[in-house]
Amino acid sequence: MIETLERHRCFGGELAFHAHDSSETGTRMRFGSFVPEAAATRPLPVVYCLAGLTCTQETFLIKAGALRVAARLGLILVACDTSPRGLGLPGEDSDWDFGAGAGFYLDATQAPWAGHYRMGSYVDRELPALVERHLPARSDVRGILGHSMGGHGALVLAQRAPERWTSVSAFAPISHPSEVPWGRKAFTNYLGPDPAAWAEWDASVLMRRRAFPRPILVHQGMADQFLAAQLQPQALEAAAAASGQVLELHRCEGYDHSYWFIQSYIEAQLEHHARQLAIAPL
Numbered sequence: 001m002i003e004t005l006e007r008h009r010c011f012g013g014e015l016a017f018h019a020h021d022s023s024e025t026g027t028r029m030r031f032g033s034f035v036p037e038a039a040a041t042r043p044l045p046v047v048y049c050l051a052g053l054t055c056t057q058e059t060f061l062i063k064a065g066a067l068r069v070a071a072r073l074g075l076i077l078v079a080c081d082t083s084p085r086g087l088g089l090p091g092e093d094s095d096w097d098f099g100a101g102a103g104f105y106l107d108a109t110q111a112p113w114a115g116h117y118r119m120g121s122y123v124d125r126e127l128p129a130l131v132e133r134h135l136p137a138r139s140d141v142r143g144i145l146g147h148s149m150g151g152h153g154a155l156v157l158a159q160r161a162p163e164r165w166t167s168v169s170a171f172a173p174i175s176h177p178s179e180v181p182w183g184r185k186a187f188t189n190y191l192g193p194d195p196a197a198w199a200e201w202d203a204s205v206l207m208r209r210r211a212f213p214r215p216i217l218v219h220q221g222m223a224d225q226f227l228a229a230q231l232q233p234q235a236l237e238a239a240a241a242a243s244g245q246v247l248e249l250h251r252c253e254g255y256d257h258s259y260w261f262i263q264s265y266i267e268a269q270l271e272h273h274a275r276q277l278a279i280a281p282l
């Protein structure tokens, strides 16, 4: 069951925030949804929007400038939180790049995170099942996009289950988390010290192994303060070349890591999803 906490009419449709008990995280989770007016006459495809470190279920919907575009294209948007919260685990709230607000969209295997920090299965299975039961959403196709840590999440979840995810795109993703400080910290603590376990949640490793069956779109700002140290889009590009993945990587001169960058390219990304979702067989 979901509890709807607030509803707002927006661009002819409805923006809402909901809460529910999650069996994956064992906590109460919140998510936001935007349902365009067009859903009054037919079920619409959903694009799941994964935000980055320190964000909540509100950040993308408030800051990305996506709702006007989604209303025009007839796409439902769903934005979840970036981790479970309020568990009282040691260290859960100590760092902005680990623990609460930094779930990394994976399934933790290490104590004390295992059993709760299961954002991978939450986004892949539990949330779509809930959304498809309660919103006027198509269940035959799904899109996923994300920013930074959320870009990593979108790329990894789509590549791990290409039969479940029709379309994927990312803004400034953490492209090769096994090799950068944010990813190594998260993977060591959530998955343990063995890099073999990390590989299953690393977009560049997965892409090198097997191409996703449809084109992947990425935008990366070239004035991004995290570009060299944390994001490394060149790893994704090399992996795509190795597996034959069709990867459209746009290097956007002068743009930083912020939501001003996302606002500037959200229309291109949602149009990519609309194209992919429309051509998927019904």
Ligand SMILES: N[C@@H](CCC(=O)N[C@@H](CSC=O)C(=O)NCC(=O)O)C(=O)O
Residues within 6 Å of the ligand: 051, 052, 053, 054, 055, 059, 063, 096, 147, 148, 149, 150, 257, 258, 259
């Ligand atoms: N607190 C940090 C900055 C955190 C930050 O920049 N978060 C990004 C995502 S980074 C990768 O996942 C973000 O989207 N923040 C929300 C926003 O509204 O911009 C610091 O102090 O450097």
